[in-house]
Amino acid sequence: MDCDVLIVGGGIAGLSLAWRLAPSRAVVLVEAEESLGYHSSSRSARQMQPSYGPAPIQELTRRSIAMVGRISERLPAPILMPRPLLTLGTAEQVAQLVAQDPALAALTHAETMDRSPDLRPETFEAATVDGTAMEVDVPALLEFYRSQAMGAGAILLTGSRVSGVESSAGRFQVSAGAHTITATIAVDAAGAWADAVAARFGARPRGLQPHRRSVAIVSTEHPVAPLGPMVQPADGSYYYRPDGGNLLISPCESVPAEPGDAQVAEHDITELIGRIGGVTTAGITGVVQAWTGLRTQPADGLPVVGFDAVVPNFFWLAGQGGYGIQTSAALATLAAALVTGTLPDDDGCLAGALSPQRAGLG
Template sequence: MPEQYDIAIIGAGMAGASLAAEIGLAANRGPSKSIIVLEAEDSPGYHATGRSAAFWEECYGGPDIAPLTIASGLWLREHGFLQERGALYLGREDDEQVLQDFLRRFAKSDVDLTRIDRDRLEGFVPGIRPAWDRAIYQPRCADIDVAGVHQHYLAQARKAGAHIACRARLLEACVGDRGWTLCLSDGRQVHAHTIVNAAGAWADEVAQMAGARALGIQPYRRTVAQLRTDPALHDTVPLCLDISGNFYFRPDSGKLWLSPHDEVASPPCDAAPEEMDVALAIDRLEGVVDWRVEAVERKWAGLRSFAPDRKPVYGFDPRMPHFFWFAGQGGYGIQTAPAAARLGAQLLLDLPRNTMTKGLNVELYMPDRFAAAMA
């Protein structure tokens, strides 16, 4: 006999874990739901969640994502998962129009942005080269304890009765009058009334397996390297991002985390860094600061998965009423997790908005915005 659940969530990364926890919390205000979270790997969070660059930045993802990030910030701070750092969007003379456009895009948002000059910039980033003479400062940017947030949500989900099943890759999903029958790689069968697609880079594959239309959610590889530099980077240096999108770096316990801000289309896979991307990142860094790179100590890559319009997808599939999308979080799935999961649980369970979610425009994220492509 198949195991019986109300909800089966595919994926135990940050998306699946946070949504399971929020569904469990919602049981305090209504009927409880039995939940199983299915994870293909040996442990939750092996892919994108475990490879995050670990920062919370209000501008990251653009004005349509900022409300989710800002709504999540209070929860993250209250739970002790953020450590203030600040962010600098760096520019040169040729970048002036890009800097102005950036400020204009966020003019009507709640993001705190300030133009700073070369003198103040030197105080933030010792050794910055003369050509980099202007920047935008965002003071509320913070480091985020990704593992802490993920483990918190997994613990909350288990406390609410959710079963986290690892090494349980979805092989087949069949829908009938009474819900879904799921066949798993460990030989089990699971029956669930509703399935949630929180499969990250595999979201479109899961949808097609279930008989839903793919939305065009595309994974892209992003590379990060940990460097030892001379001088060693002081931990008070802000997160530094090229306003034109060619690099970002930040300190981490005296080391430097550096990315070439690459975005290389990839099939769903266990992503690995390319040597050329690491070399490109170092070359770009050397054009920004006069620090000497002594060693590449670590390097890794992860997949960031985007829907065609670069916004996440939350909600029931318009053609399959018991198939719920919770995917396409791009590179901001960690920093938006609290608000996204709260909103996702409210949509899934047909609950009213609360203080965290009432200011969110849910229409931006619903899957029916792709109705023409899904017809």
């Protein structure tokens, strides 16, 4: 099998790039698992929060929300819905947060209680709100990327783990499952495995470290308003939000882990249920479902996107950490422009901030 661009990894990074590249390039995507999106991309909290992350991430998130909004309008049912983010704290913490980020508005205690009536009033003084934050239907977004890529001619091969790479006559010859694929450009969108995949292609690892994080869906004694906000404390040590008639909660743990099929550490969830019981009167009654995934990023916390300077035609699309959902549409657009050599001048700075050649990586 022969192609212009081989993408390694069928999570949101690989699928969104296939969506952007397939109209102009012959694309083959290989995914090790039997299904697409099996790892981090199906284990997120499904949030797009413009106030979350460093400046390049915030920019990519604002762009992505606009793009996913337009995608949503073309689909039979909306896939994006407002989910404001409340950050609870002392009056001093709230003043500091608002001073740092013009996208945040300060709420008084009474305004915060109005927005989230099941809060225990004695547990905070004030809050900030990011009123532009959204929740996204990730399975529907992944399906959009997949179907658009395939509709434009991309070939997606599951059950096809990259196991061998050779280079000859300036092209890669890659063994993946039962397939041998010859490609001009190879893209590393392998999530937690990105450094290991890069090593197979002869590229220097960039210190991409996976960290596990868990989410649980819990039932409650009192009904939770389904359109209520996401709530977190100023130190970011947990979050919760309505999820249908239940609550989605996360202990926000960030524990270094090996690449793999991450599993829940039950004590993380049990401790969190106790903490959240102290903040809301919803009354958690049981765990409906819990899962753990990996958030993978380099030491400086920014994605690694661009051509490798040493291995010709090897392209990085990795290290999205906790931002891979909220940045996918715009990050794939930026990556596709870099792959095809069509980057707008205005995006030079942004691309520079994410470059695999930037100082301090690996």
